[in-house]
Amino acid sequence: xxxxxxxxxxxxxxxxAAAGVSVKTVSRVINNAPSVRPEVTxxxxxxxxxxxxxxxxIASSLRSGQSTATIGLIIExxxxxxxxxxxxxxxxxxxxxGTHLITASSEESPELERRLFLELCQRRVDGLIIVPAxxxxxxxxxxxxxxxxxxxxxxxxxxxxxDSVLVDNAGGTRAGxxxxxxxxxxxxxxxxDSTTIYTARERLxxxxxxxxxxxxxxxxALVRTDVAHPDQAAAAATAMTRGDxxxxxxxxxxxRITVGVLAALGGLDQDVDLLAFDDFELADLMPRPxxxxxxxxxxxxxxxxxxLFDRIGGDRSWPAETVLPTHLVRRGPQPR
Amino acid sequence: xxxxxxxxxxxxxxxxAAAGVSVKTVSRVINNAPSVRPEVTxxxxxxxxxxxxxxxxIASSLRSGQSTATIGLIIExxxxxxxxxxxxxxxxxxxxxGTHLITASSEESPELERRLFLELCQRRVDGLIIVPAxxxxxxxxxxxxxxxxxxxxxxxxxxxxxDSVLVDNAGGTRAGxxxxxxxxxxxxxxxxDSTTIYTARERLxxxxxxxxxxxxxxxxALVRTDVAHPDQAAAAATAMTRGDxxxxxxxxxxxRITVGVLAALGGLDQDVDLLAFDDFELADLMPRPxxxxxxxxxxxxxxxxxxLFDRIGGDRSWPAETVLPTHLVRRGPQPR
DNA sequence: GGCCGAAATGACATCGTTGTCAATACTCGG
DNA sequence: CCGAGTATTGACAACGATGTCATTTCGGCC
Numbered sequence: 001x002x003x004x005x006x007x008x009x010x011x012x013x014x015x016x017a018a019a020g021v022s023v024k025t026v027s028r029v030i031n032n033a034p035s036v037r038p039e040v041t042x043x044x045x046x047x048x049x050x051x052x053x054x055x056x057x058i059a060s061s062l063r064s065g066q067s068t069a070t071i072g073l074i075i076e077x078x079x080x081x082x083x084x085x086x087x088x089x090x091x092x093x094x095x096x097x098g099t100h101l102i103t104a105s106s107e108e109s110p111e112l113e114r115r116l117f118l119e120l121c122q123r124r125v126d127g128l129i130i131v132p133a134x135x136x137x138x139x140x141x142x143x144x145x146x147x148x149x150x151x152x153x154x155x156x157x158x159x160x161x162x163d164s165v166l167v168d169n170a171g172g173t174r175a176g177x178x179x180x181x182x183x184x185x186x187x188x189x190x191x192x193d194s195t196t197i198y199t200a201r202e203r204l205x206x207x208x209x210x211x212x213x214x215x216x217x218x219x220x221a222l223v224r225t226d227v228a229h230p231d232q233a234a235a236a237a238t239a240m241t242r243g244d245x246x247x248x249x250x251x252x253x254x255x256r257i258t259v260g261v262l263a264a265l266g267g268l269d270q271d272v273d274l275l276a277f278d279d280f281e282l283a284d285l286m287p288r289p290x291x292x293x294x295x296x297x298x299x300x301x302x303x304x305x306x307x308l309f310d311r312i313g314g315d316r317s318w319p320a321e322t323v324l325p326t327h328l329v330r331r332g333p334q335p336r
Numbered sequence: 337x338x339x340x341x342x343x344x345x346x347x348x349x350x351x352x353a354a355a356g357v358s359v360k361t362v363s364r365v366i367n368n369a370p371s372v373r374p375e376v377t378x379x380x381x382x383x384x385x386x387x388x389x390x391x392x393x394i395a396s397s398l399r400s401g402q403s404t405a406t407i408g409l410i411i412e413x414x415x416x417x418x419x420x421x422x423x424x425x426x427x428x429x430x431x432x433x434g435t436h437l438i439t440a441s442s443e444e445s446p447e448l449e450r451r452l453f454l455e456l457c458q459r460r461v462d463g464l465i466i467v468p469a470x471x472x473x474x475x476x477x478x479x480x481x482x483x484x485x486x487x488x489x490x491x492x493x494x495x496x497x498x499d500s501v502l503v504d505n506a507g508g509t510r511a512g513x514x515x516x517x518x519x520x521x522x523x524x525x526x527x528x529d530s531t532t533i534y535t536a537r538e539r540l541x542x543x544x545x546x547x548x549x550x551x552x553x554x555x556x557a558l559v560r561t562d563v564a565h566p567d568q569a570a571a572a573a574t575a576m577t578r579g580d581x582x583x584x585x586x587x588x589x590x591x592r593i594t595v596g597v598l599a600a601l602g603g604l605d606q607d608v609d610l611l612a613f614d615d616f617e618l619a620d621l622m623p624r625p626x627x628x629x630x631x632x633x634x635x636x637x638x639x640x641x642x643x644l645f646d647r648i649g650g651d652r653s654w655p656a657e658t659v660l661p662t663h664l665v666r667r668g669p670q671p672r
Numbered sequence: 673g674g675c676c677g678a679a680a681t682g683a684c685a686t687c688g689t690t691g692t693c694a695a696t697a698c699t700c701g702g
Numbered sequence: 703c704c705g706a707g708t709a710t711t712g713a714c715a716a717c718g719a720t721g722t723c724a725t726t727t728c729g730g731c732c
Contacts, residue, residue: 009482011718022682027720035680052478057458058398059718063687068394070438070459078427084420091414091441100455102406102436105427119436122393123406142388146343262621282618285598347688358712363690371710395688399717 010051018047030055061124071308072120072128073103074113082255082278082297083131086153089301090129097309099126108228110134121148127308129153129301135196137162149311153304155198156321163311165304165322169199169277172293172326173206173251174213176275179291179328180249181214185273189240189247190223191233191257200225203253203277222247233260241265241272249273255280262286274332283331290332295324346387354383366391397460407644408456408464409439410449418591418614418633419467422489425637426465433645435462444564446470457484463644465489465637471532473498485647489640491534492657499647501640501658505535505613508629508662509542509587510549512611515627515664516585517550521609525576525583526559527569527593536561539589539613558583569596577601577608585609591616598622610668619667626668631660 012030016023021040028036029044036044047053061068073090075083083105091101102120106113113133117140120128127149138159144150150157152164180188190207193200204225211218221243224236233256240247241264248271252258255278265272265288272288279294303322348366352359357376364372365380372380383389397404409426411419419441427437438456442449449469453476456464463485474495480486486493488500516524526543529536540561547554557579560572569592576583577600584607588594591614601608601624608624615630639658 007482012720013718023718024682024684024720025680028681031720035678037680040680052482054454054458056398056460056718057455058394058404058460059687060720061687062392062394062398062689063718063720065687065720077424079421079424081417081420084417084423085415087420087423087439088413088415088441091439095440100438100440100459102438103423103427104431104436105424118390119393122390123436124392124394146345146388259617262618266621280618281595282598282616282622285602285623286618286621287623345688348690349688359688360690360712360714361710364711367690371708373710376710392688395717396690397717398687398719399689399691401690401717 009056010053011056012053014051015044015047015053018051019044067126067312068124069099070123070125071099071101071312072116072123072125072130073101074106074116074120074128074130074132075103076108076131076133077105078103080256081280085297086131086301086304089298090305093302093305093309106131106133108133110136114139117143126312127151129304129308131155132157134158149308151304151308151311153300161319163307163319163321165300165307165324167295167300167324168326169202170206170209172295172328173203173277174210175326176277176291176293176328177207177210177251178214180251180273180275181210181216183249183273185247185249186216187219187222187245187247187249188275189237189250190253191227191236191250191261192223192225192253193257194226194228200253207251227253227257227260230256230260230263233257234264235260237261237264247272249275252276254278262288279329279331283329286332288332290330292329292331293326294329295326300324345392346389347392348389350387351380351383351389354387355380403462403648404460405435406459406461407435407437407648408452408459408461408466409437410442410452410456410464410466410468411439412444412467412469413441414439416592417616421633422467422637422640425634426641429638429641429645442467442469444469446472450475453479462648463487465640465644467491468493470494485644487640487644487647489636497655499643499655499657501636501643501660503631503636503660504662505538506542506545508631508664509539509613510546511662512613512627512629512664513543513546513587514550516587516609516611517546517552519585519609521583521585522552523555523558523581523583523585524611525573525586526589527563527572527586527597528559528561528589529593530562530564536589543587563589563593563596566592566596566599569593570600571596573597573600583608585611588612590614598624615665615667619665622668624668626666628665628667629662630665631662636660 012026013023016026026044029041071094073087078084078087087103094101104116106116110133121143129151131154132152136159137157141160150162152162156164192204195201208218222240227233227236237250250261252261258276274288274290277293279292283290283292348362349359352362362380365377407430409423414420414423423439430437440452442452446469457479465487467490468488472495473493477496486498488498492500528540531537544554558576563569563572573586586597588597594612610624610626613629615628619626619628
């Protein structure tokens, strides 16, 4: 005869009934509001414990209207260590501020990015950090005007004004290439992601600048763009090494490409030198010389998160672009 | 004089006013409910477009009460590629079902796990996938009874009955060790995570079983547990190799340990053989023979997600334990 | 003892949406 | 042209919490 088959969660009003007080008093106790006698507080807390009551965060944030204590993160692909490092940093930063994180992968599709963004807005996240896939973000404008905060990470916004946190793609790449050139390399294979992507364009610009400054011709035959997957990078590297007058070094435009090129070169051709944008964990164990254009990815994520929380906290200053520096690190076989 | 400084989001009732219909009719249009004349639908849609209205998902799920179209994922550390691969798989599976994912890292703390779990329940997630850090999950019982679905991943629940999805830790490890023993190794260093962790215990059991079956003594001096960080693993490996009668092979109990051991061994001692639980991306480029106990991590996550969605969909069958098989893969320098 | 201000408490409206149910409009058959 | 049945629409309550404001209670003081 008990209706245990009806597992309704206890509400604030169940607690009120059990404790013999009004719902408002229960609300006060839950929120540590003043003006509740200790004795009543105890009674309410007892009822809460007994019923296993937990405040419905949904209802709470609907009523109070302001904060859902949730932020969104839209990245390209969580399985990519670069992005998961960002997600981890952002998640930790958020957690330290009592905020939860909804992560979504846009899979590099502008359309999906847009859908995810709007869905997260419907959930009334307090703000979003986004690594944009699309080239036009004017669709965000209404949401921005309605007080949703957005910080762009790794790539700047287009068509709207918003904070962004970037790395020094061109400068880092140029410095890296200058190092390669300084080591005597003249034929350098360049493998890049799609030039629709900001970072790829910037990095290629860095390549060109370095070549130009050194007076080395930019041989189109040694440049391959639109490489979206390690396998394609491997194929491109293999093709280049098979040509006549093959490259003596490669520039890998991102961590996915580096993986592909490393796999293609395998344990052979120890002489081929590598310059890679993005550091990675096992870099030192790679069987060949390797210079990485490195930066603190955790810091990258934290910086964006800090900016976002400033905005959520009410900062209405003019949007700013923050650029993180890179530095070169020699990896691979350590000379002993 | 305009009050644009008051960026209130338009509500369903603003739309109703603009379209000259009742809120209920707007609600019908939003939800594709039948019985709205096309002409009225158009009028409402026009108003929606004009005002930039977006349904408040918070209010919606509060009212309808059932689903928030959100699930939670509690893992140890999103920065670990193993967990990020899981998160990516779960996220994708969820997204394909119109569900969002809140990811949280417990940092291997039972207390934090508990807090995160309860917080996510307060947000009324439809269900959770959890890689538990704690050894007692009876605190979850009230929530389970109130219809929150939980699937345990990688480690089974303790103190409650719930679905779990595991891998064949003991069997996989035993098979791997048998391979090592078959290759003639007799002194095998074993480096393991804390034995408070289920997977570590199971894998150690697999080690012992393999040793016992082969009649090889289990030398405590070559066993190191409670290794939580690559640096500790590196230190442990270094210490063992410096002993007299050093191991000719190592078993690395998880991917973090493998990283540490690889770093410690560096490019030297090409003869030291490695057996590692968990495959990893650059394994083939490692400078030494390597056997990995591999399994499909994406499948692992998807299996848990599928189970969870079955539960959310109403499956009330008896909780089941699913065990994924492992297989051995030779990695490292390829014989040619 | 009675009065005053502060503390404690509760009644009720409200957040933005959807469920219930009643009211109205329209269709078709006879 | 009427009535039955269906399609369309809206009024109102409700989801579970909190804000507003009124009311009650209490301690202290003259």
